Amino acid sequence: MTALRIALYDAGRPCYLCPMSDYVPAGPAGAADDDAVSAVIEHANANQVSLVRFLYADHGGIIRGKAASSALLPSRLRTGIGHTVAMMAMSMLDSLQPVDGMGPVGEVRIMPDPSTFVSLPYAPGAGAMLADLVQPGGEPWDGCSRTFLKRAIADMAAEGYAVHASFEPEFTLGRREADPHGGPDRLVPVDDSLCYSSTGFALAHDFTMDLLAALQEQGLQVESYYPELGHGQQEMTIRHAPALRAADNHVLYRETVRGVAFRRGLWASLAPKPVPDQAGNGTHLHVSLTDLGPGGQPGEHQVFYEPDDEYQLSATGYHFTGGLLAHLPALVALTCASVNSYRRLAPQMWSSAFTVYGMDNREAAVRICSPMLGDAAGTVNLELKPSDSSANPYLALGAVIHAGLDGIRRKLDPGDAVNVDPATLTDAEREARGAHRLPDSLGAALDALEADDLLMEALGPLRRQAYLAVKRSEAADFAGRDAAWECFQHFTKI
Numbered sequence: 001m002t003a004l005r006i007a008l009y010d011a012g013r014p015c016y017l018c019p020m021s022d023y024v025p026a027g028p029a030g031a032a033d034d035d036a037v038s039a040v041i042e043h044a045n046a047n048q049v050s051l052v053r054f055l056y057a058d059h060g061g062i063i064r065g066k067a068a069s070s071a072l073l074p075s076r077l078r079t080g081i082g083h084t085v086a087m088m089a090m091s092m093l094d095s096l097q098p099v100d101g102m103g104p105v106g107e108v109r110i111m112p113d114p115s116t117f118v119s120l121p122y123a124p125g126a127g128a129m130l131a132d133l134v135q136p137g138g139e140p141w142d143g144c145s146r147t148f149l150k151r152a153i154a155d156m157a158a159e160g161y162a163v164h165a166s167f168e169p170e171f172t173l174g175r176r177e178a179d180p181h182g183g184p185d186r187l188v189p190v191d192d193s194l195c196y197s198s199t200g201f202a203l204a205h206d207f208t209m210d211l212l213a214a215l216q217e218q219g220l221q222v223e224s225y226y227p228e229l230g231h232g233q234q235e236m237t238i239r240h241a242p243a244l245r246a247a248d249n250h251v252l253y254r255e256t257v258r259g260v261a262f263r264r265g266l267w268a269s270l271a272p273k274p275v276p277d278q279a280g281n282g283t284h285l286h287v288s289l290t291d292l293g294p295g296g297q298p299g300e301h302q303v304f305y306e307p308d309d310e311y312q313l314s315a316t317g318y319h320f321t322g323g324l325l326a327h328l329p330a331l332v333a334l335t336c337a338s339v340n341s342y343r344r345l346a347p348q349m350w351s352s353a354f355t356v357y358g359m360d361n362r363e364a365a366v367r368i369c370s371p372m373l374g375d376a377a378g379t380v381n382l383e384l385k386p387s388d389s390s391a392n393p394y395l396a397l398g399a400v401i402h403a404g405l406d407g408i409r410r411k412l413d414p415g416d417a418v419n420v421d422p423a424t425l426t427d428a429e430r431e432a433r434g435a436h437r438l439p440d441s442l443g444a445a446l447d448a449l450e451a452d453d454l455l456m457e458a459l460g461p462l463r464r465q466a467y468l469a470v471k472r473s474e475a476a477d478f479a480g481r482d483a484a485w486e487c488f489q490h491f492t493k494i
């Protein structure tokens, strides 16, 4: 099955050898062509897949979908599966919000992208594809998050750049247990091992090997693994890929972490803070740009690389950083998208809390990552630390691209790098260096988003109305509730 996804995605070139070879040009959703349909059917049959999930991410950051019987795949690949428009007005608590155009009347199609077909190692007999939500006539729908990312990629391509990204997720491995005091169920971590400790490796080993195999079978290239700081906290990283695939990969990753855990009687959560007194789960977002060749394919030139710069970052890299910092208070409404996110985003948690960038500074919102020895030109990238898995990955990455692109277009200057922990500076020092505290709640982040003309314009009228309604409702529903209920609601869903 590994071969299948690589073949479909990478046009026959294994991503392990050539990670840049699988660029998916941005474009509107459309029904699958004959060759793509045949390839999916053939591989579904070869792998005894009888049910195929068509998956999408909603405004609450939840992965949802419908599944088609394999017997109907040839037609469903062309028609998609019918779905109510209202689901993009649903919150992470399944509370339907009043949004014009997303009520009980109206239909979209969950239209799968055949190049994303995988069989699911943790769900024998099932397969999955990532999907766009399209209008019944097949035209793109303004409420579709995957379409938002495709358009952001296209905007960046119009400037001559291809975007590459990777999501770097942390998660907590545990068991779901009843609270002895009658409160909401709790996530009880599988271990109390130390950060990066060999005991942590040993205690999570069987699960880890299952997860590694399951990700690789779906064509995701695992780069590294380690038990992290929090009890039961794990990190398994995935190699960067062209932006659309990176976001698709993160959906598959989230599905796989939980699916593998469930089959072992465990519960895994990528929620930002599933256990209140333990380290938070970040999903740092790494981004780099390459040039575009005449055919629209990514070129070899790493746009962020400048060997003569102090930090080996190019002027374009600094401008991109300037764009991220300028929009950051609004951006976090999309990258740190849940009420629970703001329990993680606090000073001196290594999750970042201030609008600064720095060289290998893990308390800076944007980290210039030191390049790998011997491959400086190929490994330069920027890491956004205020980012977690409660976000819709298509909206998060699309918004990051828009913010960075704005920085490039306006040649924004991010100021000097801050190479100390900004929490250790005085208020006056922070003010002088432009180090502003990030929003400390989802509500404050949404206020900043509403005030950010660029991101509001990029989202468009339908999407921004729905996103704000859904997220405002979540902020209201969690207001006044305790940490136990908040953590329960998040670890059971993310």
Ligand code: GLU
Pocket (backbone or CB within 6 Å): 170, 279, 280, 281, 282, 283, 344, 349, 350, 351, 352, 362, 385
């Ligand atoms: N757990 C930290 C976070 O919430 C990240 C720690 C690290 O640098 O890996 O972002």
Ligand code: MG
Pocket (backbone or CB within 6 Å): 170, 228, 235
């Ligand atoms: Mg980490």
